[in-house]
Amino acid sequence: MARSGTIRIGISGWTYAGWRGVFYPRGLPARRELAYAAERFRSIEINGTFYRMQRPENFAEWHDQTPDGFVFAVKGPRFITHMKKLRDVEVPLANFLASGLLRLRAKLGPILWQFPPRMRFNRDIWDAFLALLPKDTGQALELARHHDPRVEGRNWLAIDAKRPMRHAVEIRHESFRSPEFIALLRRHDVALVCADTVEWPLLMDLTADFVYCRLHGSEVLYTSGYEDEALDRWAARVEAWAQGHEPSDAIRVLPPTKPRRAGRDVFVYFDNDAKVRAPFDAAGLAERVGRVASARDLVESA
Known part of the structure; x- marks a missing residue:
């Protein structure tokens, strides 16, 4: 019997001054914002790790401020992706993994690697980088x-505990619209981020046992909202992925994959x-796919 993957819909970051008094209740202390957001979403991306090295106590606090069943996605450092551009990154990767990431324990979800718009696909560089990425927390340690x-x-x-680790890559250059790149991701079991924006390629090729989407605003980057029709369309895609299928309107480089009987976990931010x-x-999207329950409910119903 076919099974459905777990769907987690959330937000990218949680510290925004403009959200106070709009999403966050007026007067809510800033130190309570993560806990407030985590009561409403099953997952949140940590953005701070992209800009600077964090400390172990930061990860411990984030872990303790969120309910059981909650999962963080963590952005890999731009030092690796934008400055080093994947060259000679063994030590920077070790520093990132040693910075406290493992203190998230069971709440450590996918690692997101976001790349600059001018970075082109180079097979040898990418193959070496993807081979470095740890497949589980034991390798990460x-x-x-x-x-x-x-x-x-x-x-x-x-x-x-020894737990599997997942990685996803967000590309922003047309040179990645390549069968060779898709095949490389599949060989390393790394997900290709489905990024919705007019600024860079929107691709939905499935390359891992999970799906990772980032919805940046399809008309104006970081600004455009999603109206009912758009949310309905994304809900249909999310449901198809979770059931192990591909959406009927999927935009791909390669032909569709075979249905996956175990379904796929889906992360949308x-x-x-x-x-x-x-x-x-x-x-709105969570309501459409029937995943309104909090992260805590995931544990209590297990």
Whole structure:
């Protein structure tokens, strides 16, 4: 009997001044914003890790402020993707993994690797990078032990259990519209992010056992909201993916994959935060796919 994957719909980041008094109740302390958002969504992307190295206590606080069953997606550092451009990144990757990431424990979800618009596809560089990515927390711990002195005294080198780790890549250049790139992701079991925006390619090729979507606003980047018709369309896609199928309107480089009887987990994050559309659009999509229950409900109903 076919099964359905778990659907998690949420937001990209949670600290936005413009959300206060609109999404967040007026007077809610900033330190309570994550907890408030986590009561309403099953997953949130951590953006701060993209811009700077975090500390283990940050990850511990985020873990403790969210309910059981909640999952974070974590953005990989731009030092690796934008500055090093995937060259000689063994130590930077070790530093990232040692910075406290593993303190999220069971709440560690996919790692998102976001790339700059001018970065072109280079098969050898990408193959080497994808091969480096840890497949589970045990591998991540071993890699983290090779950190350099920059994280000495502010690292976390322990795991509570060996768990699978997932990775997703968001590309922003037309050169990635390539069968060779799709095949490479499939070989390494890394998801291709389905990114909705007019600024870069919208691709829905399935390359892993899960789907990762980022909805940035299809008309104006980070600004456009999603009206009823658009949310209905995305809900149909999400349901198809969760059931192990492909949407009828999927935009792909390669032909469709075979149905997956076990279904696929689906992660969807709204990043159209400029006009406080993200949390309301996320709630609208969650309602359409019947996934309104909180993260805590996932655990209590298991």
